[in-house]
Amino acid sequence: MAELNAGGGAGHGKHEKKRAKKLSTRVDMTPLVDLAFLLLTFFVLTATFNKPKVMDLNFPYDKEDANDVKSEVRNGITLIASGNDKLYYYSGGLDKDPKLTEISYKADGLRKLLLERNAEVVSQIKALGEKAQKTKMADTTFKREVVKIQSFPDALVVLIKNDDKAVYKNIIDIVDELNITKVGRFVVVDELDPKEKLMLEQIKTNP
Amino acid sequence: MVDLAFLLVTFFMLTASFRQVEPVVIEAPSSIAEDLLPENVVQVTIDKDGRAFFGMSGFEVRKNTLRQIAEEFSLKLDEDHYQKFAGMNMFGVDTRQLPQYLMLSESERENLGSKGIPYDSTNNQLKTWIDLGRREAAKEYQRLKEEAKERNRPFKDDGLRYAIKADGKAPYDKVKAVIQIFKDLNIYRFNMITNVEEEPKI
Numbered sequence A: 001m002a003e004l005n006a007g008g009g010a011g012h013g014k015h016e017k018k019r020a021k022k023l024s025t026r027v028d029m030t031p032l033v034d035l036a037f038l039l040l041t042f043f044v045l046t047a048t049f050n051k052p053k054v055m056d057l058n059f060p061y062d063k064e065d066a067n068d069v070k071s072e073v074r075n076g077i078t079l080i081a082s083g084n085d086k087l088y089y090y091s092g093g094l095d096k097d098p099k100l101t102e103i104s105y106k107a108d109g110l111r112k113l114l115l116e117r118n119a120e121v122v123s124q125i126k127a128l129g130e131k132a133q134k135t136k137m138a139d140t141t142f143k144r145e146v147v148k149i150q151s152f153p154d155a156l157v158v159l160i161k162n163d164d165k166a167v168y169k170n171i172i173d174i175v176d177e178l179n180i181t182k183v184g185r186f187v188v189v190d191e192l193d194p195k196e197k198l199m200l201e202q203i204k205t206n207p
Numbered sequence B: 001m002v003d004l005a006f007l008l009v010t011f012f013m014l015t016a017s018f019r020q021v022e023p024v025v026i027e028a029p030s031s032i033a034e035d036l037l038p039e040n041v042v043q044v045t046i047d048k049d050g051r052a053f054f055g056m057s058g059f060e061v062r063k064n065t066l067r068q069i070a071e072e073f074s075l076k077l078d079e080d081h082y083q084k085f086a087g088m089n090m091f092g093v094d095t096r097q098l099p100q101y102l103m104l105s106e107s108e109r110e111n112l113g114s115k116g117i118p119y120d121s122t123n124n125q126l127k128t129w130i131d132l133g134r135r136e137a138a139k140e141y142q143r144l145k146e147e148a149k150e151r152n153r154p155f156k157d158d159g160l161r162y163a164i165k166a167d168g169k170a171p172y173d174k175v176k177a178v179i180q181i182f183k184d185l186n187i188y189r190f191n192m193i194t195n196v197e198e199e200p201k202i
Helices: A014-018 A030-048 A066-070 A107-117 A119-135 A139-150 A168-180 A194-205 B002-015 B059-072 B079-086 B095-103 B106-112 B125-150 B172-184
Strands: A053-058 A076-082 A086-091 A101-103 A157-162 A185-188 B041-046 B052-056 B161-166 B189-196
Touching: A030 B002, A053 A168, A076 A107, A076 A168, A076 A194, A086 A107, A086 A194, A101 A107, A107 A119, A107 A168, A119 A139, A157 A168, A168 A185, A168 B172, A168 B189, B041 B125, B041 B172, B052 B059, B052 B125, B059 B079, B059 B125, B079 B095, B095 B125, B125 B172, B161 B172
Parallel strands: A076 A157, A157 A185, B041 B161, B161 B189
Antiparallel strands: A053 B189, A076 A086, A086 A101, B041 B052
């Protein structure tokens, strides 16, 4: 394509001897190819990393009162996020005078706690995952089964609360940990109970 | 091979959508979520000081939304304003300043800065934007659906989603206030935009 065929090749005798030298007309394509691939790499990389990833998050209907659900929960934790990346939790319902405990956002804190409390669900989902690989289960079926396991009566239920000093990252971190530890039932609650406010005050003044 | 390389270059160049200059820098928190942001969204962005920005997808939808807004706030706009607005993916100024803001160049906008769209209870412009925006998006959705039906073409059903992109350092009560606006409009499901992080083994 890039070579030009100069000269007819039909010349004979005297004419040919007059020409100094037959120059090669092949163009060096290397820089062109280099450039093409550079551009290609650039566009490929920018194209794939362009689209942002999203985390699905549902909020409860305002009419639903989160405190109503609590009474029938067997295995529940309430997490309260506060300022300066502090996180507190208590188990069970408020009516049983639970104790507020501080916990860290790190893997040996929150994740460990959630894994312990949600151990049954985690192991069942793991077993399901192995089964799904063996039997080549459809993705949608797998997801449906996971939801079924997560809504099992003894599965962990988490309420996420905050006193208005928390930052957005705290809440997302908590939800992310819940996703990692396969907790299917959780809800972000806006208002703190007066009793919870009191407990927070106490633990902050006297840890 | 060279032909192929150039073919691919051309393909990626044409399909690539260039990232527009955003009025704020947002450092979103990271999560293990891997779902992609849907095509058809209304997006509210909240920066670390709690300022709110509004954006939505679709050239035509943006124009139509601005038309409704102009009526609501009795703004005087011409075709030039509409064109400028349609090409803008996100903005964060008081609606009354919008006509002036639209006529500025990109660098002038950057110098001016953004104060964010007001969303307190006395002056809830953000709510008006979201409400009118979703109405226009729904109209466009209906229009596309009918058009597809008329021409007997398959219709790709992606309904409107609501995305929230907030800075990790944004106070949660600001985010809560924005979510409350959505809740007041009977919207409870969100796509939170996060950075990707590897899922740890458990």
